[in-house]
Amino acid sequence: MPETKNILTNQQVREFTRVDPDYPETLVSFASASATSYIDKKTDHQWEKDEPIDQEAQECARLVVEQSFFHDESHNFNQAIFDYIEELKLRAKEE
Numbered sequence: 001m002p003e004t005k006n007i008l009t010n011q012q013v014r015e016f017t018r019v020d021p022d023y024p025e026t027l028v029s030f031a032s033a034s035a036t037s038y039i040d041k042k043t044d045h046q047w048e049k050d051e052p053i054d055q056e057a058q059e060c061a062r063l064v065v066e067q068s069f070f071h072d073e074s075h076n077f078n079q080a081i082f083d084y085i086e087e088l089k090l091r092a093k094e095e
Contacts (some may be wrong), residue, residue: 004029006033006035007032007035007036007039007048007053007058007060008032008035008036008061009032010025010029010032012032013028013031014028016066017031017066017069031065031068032065035064036048036061039064039085042085042089043085043089043092044089044092045091045095047088054088054091056084056087056088057088060081060084060085060088064077064081
């Protein structure tokens with residue numbers, strides 16, 4: 001089954017979260033899709049459809065995935081995510 005296009009690939013999610021190779025692909029896909037959905041809704045733009053995908057959108061998605069995956073104080077990226085979302089909103093309006 002082909003991977004659904006998201007801001008991050010499943011391989012990127014695996015690298016960022018450092019999960020074991022046998023970690024369920026469905027959970028990796030869910031993390032990627034959830035981050036994409038969150039960013040798309042907050043910015044009113046489908047970043048995964050851009051070619052190439054915006055690097056700031058990818059960085060924001062990485063932070064969303066890591067924060068939701070690790071759930072600890074060292075992975076609290078709320079302010080950074082908010083800042084990326086605000087910047088991405090401006091970029092979306094320019095297009």
